[in-house]
Amino acid sequence: MALSTGYVHAKTPAPVGYQAVTQAQIMQKPTAAEVLEIVFSPAQSSLYVSSPNWKDETLSRTLVLDPKTLEIKQEIPMEAKSFGVALDDAANRLYLTQGFNGTIAVVDTAKNEVMKRIPVQEKINFQDAINAADFGQARKDGLLKMMERFKITEDFQYKTRELVVDKKNHRVFAPGLGLGFDSVLFVINTQTLELEKVLPGFGYNVVGITLDEANNRLFVSNMQRQIMVVNTQTLNIDQVWEIEADQLLNLAYDPAQNRLFGVDQGIDRDDARNLHLEREYKRRSAGHQVFVLDASNGKPLATMPTGEVPIGVRFDAESQRLFVANRGGVREKEGKGSVSIFDTVNYKPLQTIELAPHPNSLEYIPAEKALYVSVKNDGNSKEKGTKERMVRIQF
Numbered sequence: 463m464a465l466s467t468g469y470v471h472a473k474t475p476a477p478v479g480y481q482a483v484t485q486a487q488i489m490q491k492p493t494a495a496e497v498l499e500i501v502f503s504p505a506q507s508s509l510y511v512s513s514p515n516w517k518d519e520t521l522s523r524t525l526v527l528d529p530k531t532l533e534i535k536q537e538i539p540m541e542a543k544s545f546g547v548a549l550d551d552a553a554n555r556l557y558l559t560q561g562f563n564g565t566i567a568v569v570d571t572a573k574n575e576v577m578k579r580i581p582v583q584e585k586i587n588f589q590d591a592i593n594a595a596d597f598g599q600a601r602k603d604g605l606l607k608m609m610e611r612f613k614i615t616e617d618f619q620y621k622t623r624e625l626v627v628d629k630k631n632h633r634v635f636a637p638g639l640g641l642g643f644d645s646v647l648f649v650i651n652t653q654t655l656e657l658e659k660v661l662p663g664f665g666y667n668v669v670g671i672t673l674d675e676a677n678n679r680l681f682v683s684n685m686q687r688q689i690m691v692v693n694t695q696t697l698n699i700d701q702v703w704e705i706e707a708d709q710l711l712n713l714a715y716d717p718a719q720n721r722l723f724g725v726d727q728g729i730d731r732d733d734a735r736n737l738h739l740e741r742e743y744k745r746r747s748a749g750h751q752v753f754v755l756d757a758s759n760g761k762p763l764a765t766m767p768t769g770e771v772p773i774g775v776r777f778d779a780e781s782q783r784l785f786v787a788n789r790g791g792v793r794e795k796e797g798k799g800s801v802s803i804f805d806t807v808n809y810k811p812l813q814t815i816e817l818a819p820h821p822n823s824l825e826y827i828p829a830e831k832a833l834y835v836s837v838k839n840d841g842n843s844k845e846k847g848t849k850e851r852m853v854r855i856q857f
Contacts, residue, residue, distance in 0.1 A: 480783075480805070480812045487856045488815070490837075491532035492849035494525060497836040500825040500852075501547045501556070502529060506571050509825065509834060510556055511852065514543035524558065526574060529827065529834070532852045538574050540567060546624045548634065550652065557634050557650075559622040566625070566636060566648070568655060582636070582648045582657050585616045592642060597740070604737045605642040620646060624712065626673045626680070631694045633658065635680055637668040642738070647682060649697060663699055664690055666738045667731070670724060672713040674757065681722060681757070683710035685731060686739065687746055689722075689760050703760030706746050707753045714777040714784070716806070721763065722755040723784055723806075725772035729792060752786055752802075754809065764809040769800040774824040776833070781857075782806045785833055787821035794819070797840035801833070801855070817853060819843060831857040 498512040508526045515521040522543045526536040544558040544567055555577075556569040565579045588609045592602055609615070620638030627634050634650035638660075645668035647661040670683030673694070680692040687708050691701040709731070710724035728749015735743050747753075752772060754764040769788025776785045784806050790799030797819025803812040819840035826833050835853040 480803075481857075482813050483815055483855055483857065489532060489854040489856070491852050491854075493527075493532070493534070493852045494523070494849055495847075497525070497822075497838070497850045497852055498545055499547045499823045500834050500836055501549045502825050502827050502834070503549055503551050503556075503571055504829075505551045505554065508535060508571075509852075510547055510549070510569075510571070511836065512544045512547055512558055513537075514540075514545065516543070519543045519562075524556070524569060527852065529830065529832070529854070532854055536574050538569060538576065540576065542567070542579075546622065546636070548625045548627045550627045550629055552629070553652070555627075555652070557625055557627060559625050559636055561622040562618070564618040566622070566634065566650060578655050580650060580655055580657060582622075582650070582660070583618050583620060583638070586619050587616050588614055588619075588642070591619070595643070601737055601740050608642070614641075617641070619643060620648075622648065623669055624671050626671055627652070628673055628675060628680070628694050630675050631678070633694065635671060635673075635682075635692075635694075637664065637671055637682055639667055639669060645684060647692065659697060661692070661697060661699070666735055670710045670713040672715040672722070674715055674717060676717060679757075681713055681715065683713055683724060685709050685735065686743065689755075705753075705755065705760045706762050707755075708745050708747045709749060710753065711773060712775050714775045715757065716777055716779060718779055720757045721806075722753075722757045722760075723775055723777055724753045724755065725768065725775050725786060726751050726753055726765075727771055727773070729771060752784065752804070754806070766802075766804050766809055766811065768802045769814065770798075772802075773822055774835075776824040776826045777806070778826050778828055780828050781831075783812070785824050785826060787824050787835060789820045789822065789838075790818070791820075793841065795841040797838075799837070801835060815855065821853075833857070 511525040522540040524538040542563040546559040554572040625636035638646040645664035649659040651658040665684040667685035707726040709727040714723040771789040774787035784804040786802040820838040833855040837851040
């Protein structure tokens with residue numbers, strides 16, 4: 463496989479032999495009303511799982527799990543719904559997006575308590591902001607109808623989900639998905655634990671983010687087939703790539719081979735996207751697949767079909783495997799999600815593990831050869847009040 467020059471990368475390793483996972487290797491544990499994103503702390507020998515409460519957000523928690531048994535060791539009160547997780551293990555800090563509250567929470571993982579909530583934005587009056595914006599009248603009218611439909615008057619302009627920690631440059635980066643407006647990137651200084659800067663210019667529905675720490679590059683993807691390459695030292699957008707994938711929801715970076723992996727989600731966003739862009743958007747990709755891109759220029763190296771609506775993605779360099787959580791539909795009464803496993807040397811599927819209803823997020827521990835999956839409820843299980851599950855897959 464030829465890669466563009468400019469960044470150090472190693473020779474492609476040989477794929478590690480794969481033995482198919484059996485049911486005996488899968489542990490499933492009903493855990494909480496909601497389980498979302500997962501990160502493993504080697505220092506604390508624990509999994510941290512965000513667990514927002516939609517009925518009473520003051521009951522939202524971060525769960526601390528035993529990675530071998532999936533038992534809850536501790537629950538950290540969060541006061542607000544928390545979603546994305548990013549860990550600085552050496553500093554004993556866990557960062558969580560509180561996407562509906564305009565804050566990023568910081569947890570001290572040595573004490574398992576919230577040490578700070580960092581405000582990154584203030585509420586705006588949406589009617590005033592839309593009317594004052596440099597939008598065409600059709601876009602303004604469409605957005606005002608949307609705000610009326612969802613009964614939104616004053617709220618936060620941006621929603622946050624994913625985030626990454628740049629330990630080298632002492633920063634946390636969190637994309638802010640614009641509600642009717644172009645998206646931004648929030649930059650947190652991890653030494654002061656304050657908002658450092660808000661970077662504009664990220665287009666329609668930015669979510670995906672991954673870091674090349676060694677080369678000071680941050681990759682951020684949106685839902686209009688773009689990847690922005692941000693210089694993590696200067697905070698400039700150095701490049702904007704027009705790529706072949708319409709909806710790169712989540713990203714993973716392979717530093718050895720200078721590759722980007724991104725899940726192309728495949729949800730119909732045409733009307734909302736056309737309204738936002740004020741033009742008819744022509745799709746390039748079919749969705750329900752994973753793209754492999756050259757991280758020097760965004761050019762495609764391979765595509766691999768996934769299950770329906772891929773969401774989470776994790777790459778393991780040692781085994782050269784890529785793991786993808788396939789939600790298996792949106793707002794389904796009966797979800798039929800799965801986890802796809804790929805060989806990233808030959809770009810071939812290795813196995814699909816059925817994991818209904820809706821696999822969401824992934825974490826992989828190389829030393830344990832264990833994959834962790836949060837599995838969300840479908841319509842039927844929600845009606846029954848079933849707890850959402852954490853799953854451990856032992857390879």
